[in-house]
Amino acid sequence: KHMLTHTGAEGPHTCLSCGHKASTTSNLRTHVLIHTGEKPFPCTLCDYRAAVSATLKQHMLSHARHGTLFRSGERLKCELCDYSTIHTGRKYLRRHFKRKHASKKP
Numbered sequence: 001k002h003m004l005t006h007t008g009a010e011g012p013h014t015c016l017s018c019g020h021k022a023s024t025t026s027n028l029r030t031h032v033l034i035h036t037g038e039k040p041f042p043c044t045l046c047d048y049r050a051a052v053s054a055t056l057k058q059h060m061l062s063h064a065r066h067g068t069l070f071r072s073g074e075r076l077k078c079e080l081c082d083y084s085t086i087h088t089g090r091k092y093l094r095r096h097f098k099r100k101h102a103s104k105k106p
Contacts, residue, residue: 044079057101 011023017035022028030052033039039049041056045063050056060079076093077084080101085092 061097061102 011021011027013022013025013028014020015022015028015031015035017032020028020031022031033051039051041050041053043049043056043059043063045060048056048059050059057080063079078093078096078100080097083093083096083100085096
């Protein structure tokens with residue numbers, strides 16, 4: 001069952017809208033969002049919304065690259081976890097994003 005996700009073989013779960021075959025029910029639920037247009041993961045810094053949490057994480061990295069990360073008082077806070085830093089330089093938060101969130105693949 002697990003190997004279906006690696007072999008590219010069609011899975012047993014079928015989308016009722018288009019016939020797409022998914023290897024797991026979770027993958028099928030994610031696929032169905034294409035048809036519903038639902039985007040349940042909002043960015044807390046702008047109006048962007050994502051259908052998949054991993055896509056939101058990638059979007060948040062764009063805020064890190066462009067220096068528009070959330071700032072609260074003297075602490076810079078990560079929007080994806082509880083990390084915060086007292087350093088005023090944004091490079092520490094960017095480094096945190098790269099190390100903790102950028103390597104996570106969907």
